[in-house]
Amino acid sequence: xxxxxxxxxxxxxxxxxxxxxxxxxxxxxxxxxxxxxxxxxxxxxxxxxxxxxxxxxxxxxxxxxxxxxxxxxxxxxxxxxxxxxxxxxxxxxxxxxxxxxxxxxxxxxxxxxxxxxxxxxxxxxxxxxxxxxxxxxxxxx
Numbered sequence: 001x002x003x004x005x006x007x008x009x010x011x012x013x014x015x016x017x018x019x020x021x022x023x024x025x026x027x028x029x030x031x032x033x034x035x036x037x038x039x040x041x042x043x044x045x046x047x048x049x050x051x052x053x054x055x056x057x058x059x060x061x062x063x064x065x066x067x068x069x070x071x072x073x074x075x076x077x078x079x080x081x082x083x084x085x086x087x088x089x090x091x092x093x094x095x096x097x098x099x100x101x102x103x104x105x106x107x108x109x110x111x112x113x114x115x116x117x118x119x120x121x122x123x124x125x126x127x128x129x130x131x132x133x134x135x136x137x138x139x140x141x
Contacts, residue, residue, distance in 0.1 A: 064090035089132035
C-alpha cells in the first residue's frame with residue numbers, strides 16, 4: 001500500500017459503507033486515534049487535517065459510491081508526522097496539484113491549499129488492478 005507505512009508506529013484502518021455517515025465516522029475515528037496516540041487535538045495541524053480528511057471522504061461519498069460500495073481510511077502517525085489515506089474502488093484519479101490552479105474545483109482545491117500551507121504532501125496511488133485508488137496525505141507535526 002504505502003512503502004513507508006511500516007515505519008510509522010501508530011496505525012489504524014477503518015472500512016465503512018460509502019454513504020454520508022462515513023464522513024462523521026472517519027472524523028470521529030481520527031480524533032479517537034489521535035488521542036490514543038498522544039497527539040493533542042489542540043495541535044495546530046489537527047483541525048486542518050480533520051478538514052482534509054472530511055473533504056476526501058465527502059468526495060468519495062459523492063463521486064465514487066456507484067462503483068465503490070465501501071471506502072477505507074488508513075490512519076498512521078509518528079512523533080513527527082501524520083499520514084492518512086482515503087481509498088475507494090473508483091478508477092478516476094484526480095490531479096491533486098492541478099486542483100489549486102483550477103477555478104471552481106471546490107473541496108479538492110481546499111484540500112490541496114491546506115496540504116501546501118502545512119508543508120505536507122499529497123499523492124494518488126492507483127490500485128494494482130487499476131480499478132481503485134487511494135489519496136495519501138502526509139503532514140508534519
